[in-house]
Amino acid sequence: MPRIIMHLDMDSYFASVEQQATPSLRGKPIGVTGKPHERSIIVAASREAKACGVKSAMPNWEARRLCPHLTLVSGKAERYIAITKRFLSILKRYSPVLEVFSIDEVFMDVTQEARRYGGAGAMARAIKNDFRNTLGEYITCTIGIASNKAFAKLIAKRYKPDGIGELQDEEIPALLEETPVDDICGIGRRIEARLSKVGIHTLADLGRESTRYLKQEFGVYGLFLKEIGQGRDPTPVIPYTTAAPVKSVGHSKSLPPQLRSFDLALLVLRGLCDRVGRRMRKLGYVGHTIYFGFRVEGLGPHYGKQITLPFATDDGEEIYQACLTIHRKMSAQPSSVSQVGVSVRNLTEKQETPEYLLEDDRHRERLNNAIDRIRDRFGERAIVTGETLLFDAIPEHVGGFSQGEEWEF
């Protein structure tokens, strides 16, 4: 029995939510941004703004140049997360095999359930109707239906906005002939360039290439490419109930021009380490490997290095000290940086690690636990280390979006 996979993609999601909340923004070109400031970027553009050429990740100044009447709106992650939770609760009523792909994209395996609604198309219409009644008329979605995930996503992209696209198996050969390889999620610019060099431009070209060659060029990924080229994608829909293990916890931050000296960047880094430690304690992990990276000013190269500690940690100060050690070992010692980042990898569940033996370590753990309790009760900024006060001031200047938010569905 062939699978029936739905890919549901919210249309101009953040912008639609803002237009739903504020009727005076409806029908106007709007851009959701971190801070409505020239240095910030567009996180999401409304349909009207997209029609003027405004795209996600475009700097605000460029978006304003393309669309002089663009209204910039400060995004509020909590609002979008709340709406996502609401539409997920609707979707869970339709199928339990539901994979949350991102804050505004979901895959559903409806092979068993579609018949109950009179087919996948009718089911998709019922979902859209439920969305309209529960979320509001302005928050719409596009649904792609196919026998696998890659093609459900592909077909959804072609029916945007507010559409339903259903791909029948007999339509696949024609689709393969006309679809460029980079239209498939997972085939990026680099792979597309490598394929293009050997004359592979469409999915059908990919399907005609030998498995041996693709495996030799791309390793195991080549087998996936071959399947895609033949209109297949065996990737299963991973239900939301199967939590993916956390592989790393990290934060990075772009710096405003007045904070780009390396010494000030280190203070920002201190704040980032504090946030990483806090998140790790919330998730219940400790980590051995610390990665520290920075970008030299003016979109220069990115430098990064990691070290593995002899002990696992979830303490912001220890993570920070490890970053300083990494920095001392690095060959690049720039005077000015535009971005700093830190992540902790090689994670272990804290409950599986032995208790601290030394009193200093126990003291640090008790202190962190006390700080966490204060933050849980009074908010993240209720208690901070002195150095991080500078870090907390940064969002006033640049367009940080979703600062320190956890997206847990």
Added chain:
Amino acid sequence: MYQSVEEPIDAYVLYKRGASHPILRSFRWGTRRFDVTATNLVHPEREGQTVFICYAVSCGGNNFRIRLNTNRCLWILDAIDVEG
């Protein structure tokens, strides 16, 4: 564009069976009463342990943002859409 107000208001609400939040029917700001004609969006927000329920509502041609502090049962008019 919203203009910040941050003033307490009296709210007339309906606690509907099965609803996750009270339904705002009308509110009094100063001496004026506004009847809610459309609830555009409702979502919760959290600050520490305090949960706020945020309402984006329209009253006739005016748009308002209103917040309920669920710990203190306090209704606040957050902002008015001056273009609304």
